[in-house]
Amino acid sequence: MNTIETIKERYQQLQSNNGSSALTPIEQNAFNSFTTLGIPTVKHEEWKYTRISSVFNKEYAFNPENLSSSISQTDLDSIRFPGYEEANELVFINGLYSPQLSVIRSENLTVISLEEATRNEHRELVLQHLGHSSKYIKDGLNALSTAFAAEGVFIHVNKGDIVEHPVYIYNIVDARTANVLSQPRMLIYVAQNAQVIFAETYATFGAAESFINQVTEIVVEKDALLEFYRIQNDAAHANQVNTTHIRQIGKSLVNTVTVSLDGGIVRNNLNIAMEAEYAESHFYGLYFLKGNTHVDNHTVVDNVKPHCESNELYKGVVDDSSTAVFNGKIFVQKDAQKTNAYQSNKNLLLSEDAAVNTKPQLEIFADDVKCSHGCTVGQLDEEAFFYLRSRGVSERTAKSLLIHAFAIDILEHIKPEKVREYVDQLISERLGVEVG
Amino acid sequence: MLSIKNLQARIEEKQILNGINLDIKAGEVHAIMGPNGSGKSTLASVLAGRPEYEVTGGAVEFLGKDILELSPEERAGEGIFLAFQYPVEIPGLTTTNFIKTAVNEVRKYRGLEPYDAVQFLKLMKEKMALMEISQSLLSRSLNEGFSGGEKKRNEIFQMAMLEPKLAILDETDSGLDIDAIRIVANGVNKLRNKDNAVLVVTHYQRLLDYIVPDFVHVLYNGRIVKSGTKELALELEERGYDFIKNEVGQEA
Numbered sequence: 145m146n147t148i149e150t151i152k153e154r155y156q157q158l159q160s161n162n163g164s165s166a167l168t169p170i171e172q173n174a175f176n177s178f179t180t181l182g183i184p185t186v187k188h189e190e191w192k193y194t195r196i197s198s199v200f201n202k203e204y205a206f207n208p209e210n211l212s213s214s215i216s217q218t219d220l221d222s223i224r225f226p227g228y229e230e231a232n233e234l235v236f237i238n239g240l241y242s243p244q245l246s247v248i249r250s251e252n253l254t255v256i257s258l259e260e261a262t263r264n265e266h267r268e269l270v271l272q273h274l275g276h277s278s279k280y281i282k283d284g285l286n287a288l289s290t291a292f293a294a295e296g297v298f299i300h301v302n303k304g305d306i307v308e309h310p311v312y313i314y315n316i317v318d319a320r321t322a323n324v325l326s327q328p329r330m331l332i333y334v335a336q337n338a339q340v341i342f343a344e345t346y347a348t349f350g351a352a353e354s355f356i357n358q359v360t361e362i363v364v365e366k367d368a369l370l371e372f373y374r375i376q377n378d379a380a381h382a383n384q385v386n387t388t389h390i391r392q393i394g395k396s397l398v399n400t401v402t403v404s405l406d407g408g409i410v411r412n413n414l415n416i417a418m419e420a421e422y423a424e425s426h427f428y429g430l431y432f433l434k435g436n437t438h439v440d441n442h443t444v445v446d447n448v449k450p451h452c453e454s455n456e457l458y459k460g461v462v463d464d465s466s467t468a469v470f471n472g473k474i475f476v477q478k479d480a481q482k483t484n485a486y487q488s489n490k491n492l493l494l495s496e497d498a499a500v501n502t503k504p505q506l507e508i509f510a511d512d513v514k515c516s517h518g519c520t521v522g523q524l525d526e527e528a529f530f531y532l533r534s535r536g537v538s539e540r541t542a543k544s545l546l547i548h549a550f551a552i553d554i555l556e557h558i559k560p561e562k563v564r565e566y567v568d569q570l571i572s573e574r575l576g577v578e579v580g
Numbered sequence: 581m582l583s584i585k586n587l588q589a590r591i592e593e594k595q596i597l598n599g600i601n602l603d604i605k606a607g608e609v610h611a612i613m614g615p616n617g618s619g620k621s622t623l624a625s626v627l628a629g630r631p632e633y634e635v636t637g638g639a640v641e642f643l644g645k646d647i648l649e650l651s652p653e654e655r656a657g658e659g660i661f662l663a664f665q666y667p668v669e670i671p672g673l674t675t676t677n678f679i680k681t682a683v684n685e686v687r688k689y690r691g692l693e694p695y696d697a698v699q700f701l702k703l704m705k706e707k708m709a710l711m712e713i714s715q716s717l718l719s720r721s722l723n724e725g726f727s728g729g730e731k732k733r734n735e736i737f738q739m740a741m742l743e744p745k746l747a748i749l750d751e752t753d754s755g756l757d758i759d760a761i762r763i764v765a766n767g768v769n770k771l772r773n774k775d776n777a778v779l780v781v782t783h784y785q786r787l788l789d790y791i792v793p794d795f796v797h798v799l800y801n802g803r804i805v806k807s808g809t810k811e812l813a814l815e816l817e818e819r820g821y822d823f824i825k826n827e828v829g830q831e832a
Contacts (some may be wrong), residue, residue, distance in 0.1 A: 434674075526631075529667040532678070534628050535738060536656035536686035545681065547722075549672030 147204045147325060148183075154206050155291060166262035167203040167294045168553070170275055171477040174290035181284035187208050188283060193412050193469045193501045194440040196285070199355055199383050204325040208238035211255035213318045214351065220245060223347040225312050227562035232311045234297075238318055239326030239356070241297045248281070250309045252302040252338065261298035266333075270298060274331050277389035280415045280444055285385050287361040289327050296329025296359075301340045307369075310560055313344035317382065320350030325357070332362040336394065339369040343563045346407075348382040353408075356384035366394025373558050374412075375567060380435055387413040392423040392452075401532060401558050402441045403567055405574070415444045418452040418480075430554040432547075432571060433466035433498070440469035445487075447513075456487040459554050461547055463494040470502040473518065476565035478509040489519040492550055544575035581606045581777050582627075582746055587638035588802075589626045596622045598802035599638065604746070607774040611788055611813060612781045614799035617819040620781045623799070624750040627779075628662035629655050642746065656682075657689030658759060659745030663735040663752050670722040675734060676704070678722050679741050687744055707740040711767045729760035736767040747771070748779045753787040765790030785817035798824050 145153075155175055159168070183200050184191040214239055225231070232253055237247035241255070248255060261270045275290050299311075317324050334340055348354040364370050372388070384407065390398055404410055416425050431439045445454045460468045470489045491500045504517035524546050532542035551571060558564040572578065587600040596619045604610050614620050626633050627640065629652035640648050656714055670678070683703075684694035695703065704716050708715065713733055723731050739747055749768065753761050768778065768791050780791055788796070788810060796813045798806040800821075805828050806812065816824070 525668075528668045528670050530630055530652060531664065531670075532682070533652040534630075534656060534662050534664075535678075535682040535742065536653050536689065537678075537682050538653050538685055539651070541681060541685060542653075545673055545678065546670070549670055552672040578677075 146301045147200050165259055167259060171291050171293055174287045177287035178291055181287060183284045190345045202323055204355060205322040206325040208326055210242045213237045213448045215316055215318055219349055220563050223314055225343055225563055226566050228312055232309050234313045236315045236328045239328045250306040252304045252306050254300040256298055258296045258298045258415055259294040266298060270334055273361060277359060277361050277387055281413055285357050286387060289329055289357055292327055293329060299330055299332040301334045301338045303335050303337045305339050307339045309342055310341040310343055317348040317354040318350060319348050319352035319354045323353040325355050328358045330360045334364045334370050335367040337367045341371040343373040345375045346378045348379045354382040355468055359387045362390045362400060364392045364396040367502055368396045370398045371559060372400040373563055374402045376407055376410055377570060378407045380408055383408040385411040389415045391417045392420055394420045395422040397424040400427040402429040405570055407437055409438045409439045413442045417446045419448045421449045421451045423452045426455045428554050428557045430551055431460045431468050433468060434464045435466060435577055437466045442471045444473045445485060447476045447483045450481045453484040458489045460491040462498040462500055465497040468497045473505045474515060476508040476510050476513050481512045481554050484512040485515045487517040491521040493521055544577045548575055548577055581643060583641045585639045587640060588636045589633050590636055596802050600804060604777050606777055607768050609778045609793045611793035612799055613816055619802040620692045620799050621750055624662055624748045624781050627748055628652060653660045661739050661742055661744035661747045663739060663749045665751040665754055667723050667731040667735055669724045671724045673722045675718045675722045679738060683741055710770055711737040711740055713737045728755040732756060732764050735766055740771055746777050747752050750781045753782055761787060762790055774782045785813045800824055802829055
């Protein structure tokens with residue numbers, strides 16, 4: 145049975161087994177969209193450089209509840225971020241949240257199923273925000289995620305400071321017996337005055353293929369602070385399409401860093417809808433690629449209200465036969481006067497077989513704004529290279545030091561020291577240089 | 581220590597060095613002077629192994645070894661140090677981290693054990709005091725946002741850390757005021773001993789007031805056209821390079 149049929153079968157099964165809930169119409173709509181839109185091909189404008197449809201030529205299992213997961217504590221320990229002893233830890237196995245393996249330490253943090261959230265005081269929030277990403281991401285994969293939204297989780301960050309206990313999210317795929325399709329889904333609500341730090345990572349166990357279709361929708365209220373760090377360092381046979389959709393509905397501060405180090409085909413959609421005056425966001429990305437890894441970062445900043453500020457910097461180091469795509473859109477709507485929006489994408493191309501496609505796009509409908517964008521693709525600076533070598537540093541080490549120097553200013557935006565050092569360690573090990 | 585015979589070099593299609601002959605012995609200070617475009621910096625670059633230059637003829641022996649076949653890092657390992665005219669700014673790489681890497685790679689080349697953190701720190705403290713350079717400067721990204729004087733002091737500090745046998749100073753005085761020149765020269769003088777040598781490349785005589793040369797050579801059109809003692813530098817200062825050009829012209 146091909147994967148599309150597997151998906152359809154599971155959908156029918158769940159719909160008839162679970163009965164009707166407040167999410168049913170949302171799921172049904174989404175499923176219809178999925179049926180119409182299908183898996184995006186390179187003919188889709190937003191998928192020109194990323195051939196995700198080929199992944200679906202293979203057969204994938206899509207029954208996370210039945211795949212008797214053999215994920216052990218040792219497996220989990222092998223991917224935990226340092227500082228986990230103090231952190232909240234949310235574990236997803238094959239896309240499904242595992243309350244057994246998760247640890248909630250903060251009183252201000254609530255994690256329940258989306259379905260359950262529609263039956264309590266969060267009902268209105270869920271119905272208002274769930275699926276909002278589809279206004280920006282109009283493709284079958286986004287719809288596919290929403291068609292199974294009831295399996296997702298609702299995360300509520302209450303007023304108060306939980307920065308001391310960051311929220312670590314681990315997405316584990318058990319691909320020991322079959323190719324696995326998984327769909328972790330989250331709706332995160334960061335309440336007024338709340339402060340929260342998320343750090344998320346992915347790990348595939350087993351030699352079969354993994355395809356993660358993840359959608360994370362985040363709502364940030366007035367005077368709230370959201371930091372979101374994502375580290376992608378999965379196996380070469382692990383693919384993912386990842387949508388993070390952030391709505392700043394109050395004057396708030398958002399800081400995100402996306403670090404992509406390894407994987408098969410990785411697509412990151414990051415949307416920031418700045419829907420309140422004086423909202424501020426900073427988003428950074430680093431992709432450091434080798435082998436045949438393909439990483440595609442599609443970002444959208446939508447300035448809806450006046451006086452917002454956004455800074456975007458993505459840097460790439462692209463080696464071997466790897467490929468990278470950067471597509472950064474900035475919209476400034478006609479009411480969004482006094483917008484400051486900056487975007488930059490810088491790439492180091494280290495091999496003849498590597499490639500980068502970079503495309504900044506500005507669409508400005510207001511007349512009193514400051515926007516800038518720029519992109520560069522280049523090689524290591526020859527003069528700097530000679531300078532290091534003239535002091536006795538070998539060719540290989542000089543190259544590593546220069547790459548590390550290029551990457552480091554992205555890492556500096558990872559504010560939690562332990563997470564930053566963890567990422568720096570991964571990069572330094574790859575380069576064979578010592579940190580510090 | 582260094583023996584240059586009939587050295588010829590070009591960059592792209594432009595021939596710059598047209599047969600340089602020069603011998604430097606341990607303990608000596610040589611100055612290379614000359615008008616702009618005479619090939620002074622090219623000579624310094626070729627000795628350090630800058631890849632843009634192609635050696636088209638001649639030979640360079642350093643401590644009995646043909647260095648023209650060696651990579652820049654191997655030359656540094658052998659004991660050649662080039663202080664850059666324009667030290668490169670590298671954001672994201674701290675000076676300390678860089679020097680530690682360089683010192684240990686050079687030690688490895690020389691068959692010595694790498695310094696551990698404690699030994700390295702001790703050496704650094706010692707040289708920092710000698711060169712009057714501050715810790716805060718070394719904690720910053722390499723040369724990034726440094727003043728002209730700070731960059732040149734950092735060059736000499738790196739030289740102190742690497743303990744070369746032959747130090748080549750490429751227009752180290754350019755862009756420096758007299759106080760900065762004095763500090764840099766002072767640093768160089770502290771490092772001088774009977775076993776090492778210094779090659780000072782400069783357009784002006786003033787640096788030579790502080791780093792006093794044993795020999796002065798005048799480079800013109802890619803050749804050494806006149807050699808003498810430190811008095812030659814003073815004469816150049818007084819009479820300008822035109823008198824050299826005229827002399828060379830008469831000979832031709």
